Amino acid sequence: MSSVYLVRHGQAGTRDSYDSLSDLGRRQSRLLGEYFASQRIEFTHAYAGALSRQQQTAVEVSRAYAHAGLSFPEVVVEKGWDEFNLDQIYRDIAPRLCEEDSEFRSDYETMREEVKASAGVQDAEVHRRWRPCDTKLVEAWIGGHHAYRGETWDQFRERVTACRLKLGETQRDANIVIFTSATPAAIWAGLALAISDDRVRRLAAVLRNTSYTVLGLRGEELRLFSFNEVPHLRVPELRTHR
Incomplete structure (x- = not known):
């Protein structure tokens, strides 16, 4: 059975410029690499998504290995x-939710005002907290209740699930690390546990930055060995969700 380490990327940037690691995100990623190296974890394969924050996390981990020789x-x-494209979902679905849901509209408008007021301030709360309007938006997207021009939840889930076929091409007893995001990692954990889409969403919501989730893979079989581990983040101020 091969081991698959699913690593969520480090803390990213602000809401209006999210796809790049923050200074803290780079530190979290270096600490993860140093921890893996200290444990002498030898990976046979490494993958990363195409997003900058995922690849930057991979670079920091790789550098930590090189520094350790x-x-x-x-x-x-x-x-x-x-990860799914949250910005596009906001552009397409938020206007409809604003018409239908006054609570969503109020929270969404407040969030937009706070983003404008916090320009250039990476640690502003608006950038580091998942808001009720975020939850309602993602629930609406998953439910498919509104016309959407981008990737649907079902298409997204199928895309992430299909990665299993490519991993199945690696040799037996491989040690694979994958630098990804919260929802793909939660989808794979959900496959192992056979849980609903709503529970997958809830799993994604608790994943910390640079946490790793370990699964066993043999053919079509997936087993969940650990979830959301952060032994490299020893003090509370290093542990973030966003």
Whole structure:
């Protein structure tokens, strides 16, 4: 059975410029690499999604291995591990929710005002907290209740699930690390546990930045060995969700 380490990317940027690691996100990623190296975890394969924050996390981990004098496999970019496009979902679905739901509209408008007021301030609360309007938006997207021009939830889930076929091409007893995002990692954990889409969403919501989730893979069989581990983040101020 092969081991698959699903790593969520480090803390990213602000809401209006999210796809790049913050200074803290780079530190979290370096600490993860140093921890893996200290445990002498030898990866046979490494993958990352095509998003900048995912690839930047991979770079920091790889550098930590090099600094420790250990080898690290070349990182293969695989778009199947990309997160869903929250910005596009907001553009398409938020206007309809504003018409239907006064609470959503109020929270969404407040959030937009706070984003404008916090320009250039990475640690502003608006950038680091998942809001009720975020939850309602994602629930509406998953439910498919509104016309949407982008990737649907079902298409997204199928894309992430299909990555299993490519991993199945690796040799037996491989040690694979994948730099991805919260929802793809939660989808894979959900496959192992056979849980509903709503529970997958709830799993994604609790994943910390640079946490790793370990699964066993043999053919079509998936087993969940651990979830949301952050032994490298020893103090509370290093542990973030956003």
